[in-house]
Amino acid sequence: MKMKERSGVRVARDMSLVVLAVASVFMIGCGPQAPEGPAITAVSWGGSYGRAYRGGIQIPFAEQTGIRVDTEDYNGGLAQIRAQVDVGAVHWDVVDLEMADAMRGCDEGLLEPIDIDRLPPAPDGTPAREDFYPEMQGPCGAGMLFYSTVYAYNADLFPDEKPATMADFFDLEKFPGRRGMRRVPQVNLEFALIADGVPLDEVYAVLRTPEGLDRAFEKLDTISDQVIWWEAGAQPPQMLADGEVVMSTAYNGRIFNAQVLEEQPFMIVWDGQLLDFGQLSIVAGTPRLEDALRFVRFATTGESQAAVARRISYGPARRSGEPLVTTHLATGVEMAPHMPTSPENAARALRNDWEFWVDNQDALNERFSAWLTRAN
Structure with missing residues (x-):
């Protein structure tokens, strides 16, 4: 998808968020020392979605790779990302973004490009480009969930x-x-x-x-x-x-x-x-780019997306993930009637x-x- 060129009024900044973000950049080294070893910071929406995301993706990724995943919650927008990139001190690595913010962030150079052809294929070998729903594909993000x-x-x-x-x-x-x-x-x-x-x-x-x-x-x-x-x-x-x-x-x-x-x-x-639908994006200039890319590849497989969708009723961005969403892991409730993309629920969407x-x-x-x- 070709990005539109913007004439350019800079996004109005939420100064309170900017101040908090800049302050947090310079406070990183002041707290207790984190355990040694590679780590990334994944930023998302918290609450029940944050718990589903952690259980379905972050913990399995850390167990498989040995890369610790630290988590932070936010309420959306680009102000905190922009503040980190502007001062050249990026401590967020991977961020869940609404699609419009992902495209705006890409326009502004706040996000790293992500090549969909480098994402894992479906289990049957279908290339990622064909497995993702078309609307989920952006130049600086990988589709996560409906x-x-x-x-x-x-x-x-x-x-x-x-x-x-x-x-x-x-x-x-x-x-x-x-x-x-x-x-x-x-x-x-x-x-x-x-x-x-x-x-x-x-x-x-x-x-x-x-x-x-x-x-x-x-x-x-x-x-x-x-x-x-x-x-x-x-x-x-x-x-x-x-x-x-x-x-x-x-x-x-x-x-x-x-x-x-x-x-x-x-x-x-x-x-x-x-x-x-949302995008999983990487903050531009992160010194942990390779580990962040590794996380994105893991998180955006159909299996990983289904692991989240079995914990909260959001549909996978990849076709290969849909058959894996059966029942709710904790209660056994059938998930299909609760998905926003089910035919009955989507009839007036x-x-x-x-x-x-x-x-x-x-x-x-x-x-x-x-x-x-x-x-x-």
Whole structure:
């Protein structure tokens, strides 16, 4: 895929994250000495996904190679990566990125190129390029998993009629109570238009117009005083469990794990789900490049992806991984009905248009921040 040339407004920096990242760069040598031997730092989303990632990939990799994998959690974005690259002191090695951030990071020279033809073939010899789904292939990343942003509700709070459509999430009269939403424009703008009646195949075309953006923000206005904003993927299940909100946008796998491991009475509404996929990328300039590449090769096999998918309901990026996703390792629950890519769940799915967000992220971040200030 050929990258678009960007004219070049530099990404607006979240200064608090930059300061934290730069500070952490120079504090590395101040703590207790780590055990001797090769090590890399893998950065991901924490919570139930972080546990699935560690059990399915990081621990087996360390056992097989003798390379220790240290972990850090983050909430996404490029600010911390940019800070490390800018000062020339990279201590993150491998990072889970949303697709738009992976492409933007590649544009900015923040990520190392990854040649898909150097990734392992499928067990039957199918080359990686043919085994990965096409949308998973990027110049500075290897596809990991399909996941979706959905909304979920606590069934105990709705004894009669249940929310069933995206419009219901925005209907405070029919379903009163606080909502949880991630504090970013992504997904929220798409969900707002879906709830306002825009057909799925027209959502991004509408968002590309000034009138469409106004329409999305006007829809968000209708619930803004009832929204509690979240930043980390572990927050929505906790907010639902605590009764802080009656429904919340969330990553489907986080809700699944709360359902099967904690027996929470949560229900997922798949209508209008935003189906997305992530990239596993390497931070440019890491002095541990070879070990990082070795980790990426291990992590992006179908077997490794299936090992994660049997711990949390995110689908493998490789076709060869799908038959290996049978039951949930801890509970024996059949995984197929809980996958965002299953035919029934995907029937009313919107696929994330990462190109839209690469082109419009800066402007929409600014507009969303200004809107939040007014809304609050």
